[in-house]
Amino acid sequence: MSPIYTTQGSTSVKRSHDELLTLDLSFGHPPGKHLMAGKFDISEALYKMQSSIKQCKWKVSLEEHVHVVLAATSILLLTPNKYLDKIKHFFDLKDWNTAISSVKMMYDIQPPPTPLNMEGNAFKFVKGLSVLIMKLPRFPIVEDINETELCTRFVDPLLMGLFDDPDNGVYLRRTNETTMEAKQNNSCIDHCPDLCITKSCGEKWGADCGYGEAKPAARDNDHFLVCMDLLRVALLSKESLDKQCLDGVLGVQIVGRTLTFYVLLLPAEEVYTLLQLAEVKIPDSLQSLSHLIMDISTILCLMDVFDRLCVPTDE
Structure with missing residues (x-):
């Protein structure tokens, strides 16, 4: 090492x-x-x-x-619509876009009406929206909020509606505790994620099929910490995919009320792809709730990717 x-x-x-x-x-x-x-x-x-x-x-x-x-x-x-200088040495723009399109085609990642379970996912979205409505303030709050309040008032209600499904043994869990090894090594990577999506196996927790890291909006300009969160989500997802033999693992990076969704896949031997799927911004109040409705097609696609790909592999 x-x-x-x-x-x-x-x-x-x-x-x-x-x-x-x-x-x-x-x-x-x-x-x-x-x-x-x-x-x-x-x-x-x-x-x-x-x-x-x-x-x-x-x-x-x-x-x-x-x-x-x-x-x-x-x-x-793989970041669609983001072609950075450091990538140019290895991918030209055409090859970069072709690589993204090829991975999407390989896993049939595209907006509705492709999802087969669109009606069921639409019902879950509406259910999650109703929970979010109960939590949102009537008017925007000007003051900054901390990470705990960000998650409990804005993030958790939405994600619970999209991915938490106890009837089918799927749970959105808060796991942001530091491991003993991380405390000894003072390592950012060894920290537990802020949240994970876990499937139960009888009376015990089973496979972790999603991870998330959150930062309040006040940390938006600290690009090092934001990138470190992405790195942590990627490495946790890779470890979960390998050890628990999954086709894919969902990643969620939360900065303020903006949620960026990724899916980690293994399309070839020793080539893991972390594909950025979409960005969704949670409204700051009931006044701007209609903005979330505009993203319903994107959100249904995210739910379809999770249902189809974040599952145990057949191979």
Whole structure:
């Protein structure tokens, strides 16, 4: 295991210490059948991103190299509509868009009317919306709110309606406790996630098929912490997919009232793709509730991805 070059950059809120990640950099060429997008070799491009890390002699900021840092863990972060300078060395714009489209096509990820369970998911959405309505203030609150209030008043009511389904053994759980190992190592990665979506197995908890990290809106400009949350969600999802043999794992990054959804997939050997699905903003009051209704097609697609892909694999 080798320390990787991540520290807060000029765009981050300054802290009194650097934070290092310990990642395994002993990777080689991807084995087996490569992931292709037309004639473009996605597996080879990911390997080149991994290899570029070994050539760096100095620490650089995580927020400016999040795609490359994730590549060191064999995770390819696919962000539609975001084509950063660090990606240009490995994917040109055409190949980048083709790679995203290929993964979406492979897993049939597209808006309704494709979802087969659209009526059931629409009912769950309406149910979750009714819970959210009971929690929302009548008028916007000007003052900043902390993470606990953000989650209990805005985030949890919506996510409970979308993914919490006790009748089918699926539970949205609050798990934001620090493990003993994390306390000893003072590590950001070893912290428990703020929330997870768990399927029960009889009287015990079963597979974790979703993870989420939350930060209040006041931390929106701390890009280091925001990227660290994304990294934590990605690594937890990868571990869950491997150990619990799932087809996919849902990831939710929460910054203020904006929720960014991802799904981690394994389309080829040692090539994990973290595909950004959508951004959904929770209304700040009953006055702006209609804005959420405009996202119903997107939300139904998210629920369909979770129902179809975040399940035990057949292979």
